[in-house]
Amino acid sequence: MNKERKLIVAGNWKMNKTVTEATALVESLDRDLGTQTDVDVVVCPPFTALDAVSAKLRNSLIKVGAQNMSENDYGAFTGEINAGMLRDLLVHYVILGHSERREYQQESDAMVCSKTKAALAAGLKPIVCVGESLAQRDANETEAVIGGQLQGSLAGLDAEQMKGTVIAYEPVWAIGTGKTATTEQAQQVHAFIRREISKSHGNEIAQTIRIQYGGSVKPDNARELLSQPDVDGALVGGASLDAGSFSDIINNTRN
Numbered sequence: 323m324n325k326e327r328k329l330i331v332a333g334n335w336k337m338n339k340t341v342t343e344a345t346a347l348v349e350s351l352d353r354d355l356g357t358q359t360d361v362d363v364v365v366c367p368p369f370t371a372l373d374a375v376s377a378k379l380r381n382s383l384i385k386v387g388a389q390n391m392s393e394n395d396y397g398a399f400t401g402e403i404n405a406g407m408l409r410d411l412l413v414h415y416v417i418l419g420h421s422e423r424r425e426y427q428q429e430s431d432a433m434v435c436s437k438t439k440a441a442l443a444a445g446l447k448p449i450v451c452v453g454e455s456l457a458q459r460d461a462n463e464t465e466a467v468i469g470g471q472l473q474g475s476l477a478g479l480d481a482e483q484m485k486g487t488v489i490a491y492e493p494v495w496a497i498g499t500g501k502t503a504t505t506e507q508a509q510q511v512h513a514f515i516r517r518e519i520s521k522s523h524g525n526e527i528a529q530t531i532r533i534q535y536g537g538s539v540k541p542d543n544a545r546e547l548l549s550q551p552d553v554d555g556a557l558v559g560g561a562s563l564d565a566g567s568f569s570d571i572i573n574n575t576r577n
């Protein structure tokens with residue numbers, strides 16, 4: 323697939339996989355993908371498996387991401403993990419503001435923004451998630467919601483920080499439901515996101531930044547979704563839990 327920006331496909335394992343299962347998964351994934359370099363591939367295991375997965379992938383092209391982190395540097399924050407601890411495990415990416423965290427942990431745009439800045443300051447690449455609910459889409463509020471989330475979550479980021487950031491558009495109604503946005507729906511919102519970034523940070527940044535689509539991405543729909551001009555990759559949930567289906571997604575997007 324000949325794309326303007328290098329594709330980035332990340333697997334968000336959510337709260338799945340023991341250490342044994344996680345290392346087995348990345349071992350077969352690494353074998354399946356071999357030495358391909360045309361797509362950036364990231365796996366995001368739960369915190370408990372980060373160390374083992376990172377060690378397994380030390381000589382691999384597959385990068386490791388976390389699913390969340392604290393906005394604080396260190397201190398009395400029981401149960402939290404900071405950016406430095408992730409860097410220590412050779413983690414390169416961190417998913418921030420996933421809709422499940424926005425919903426179940428009440429993460430606000432302001433909090434996502436603080437986390438994004440803390441991640442960037444530590445040298446991590448944040449994958450900042452935005453997305454509308456079905457009710458918001460039905461009420462024609464998609465652009466207003468996404469526009470607000472972008473503004474709030476990326477507030478005050480300078481050009482360099484934006485270049486180190488990935489955006490993930492994940493319509494909440496498409497997550498884990500088997501309902502995928504149509505290619506037109508995805509392209510429309512991705513183009514809107516790029517226009518918004520162009521307005522806030524200029525055209526050069528808007529043309530450089532990568533925007534992933536997430537929500538029921540599977541081997542059989544990945545190619546069509548990712549062939550859209552403004553879709554620069556995928557954030558995959560369920561289908562990333564199996565090495566075969568995740569590598570099929572990646573291979574299906576390659577030439």
Ligand code: 13P
Nearest residue numbers: 334497498537538559560
């Ligand atoms: P599914 O691919 O299972 O729909 O999950 C998408 C997602 O939430 C990735 O972050």
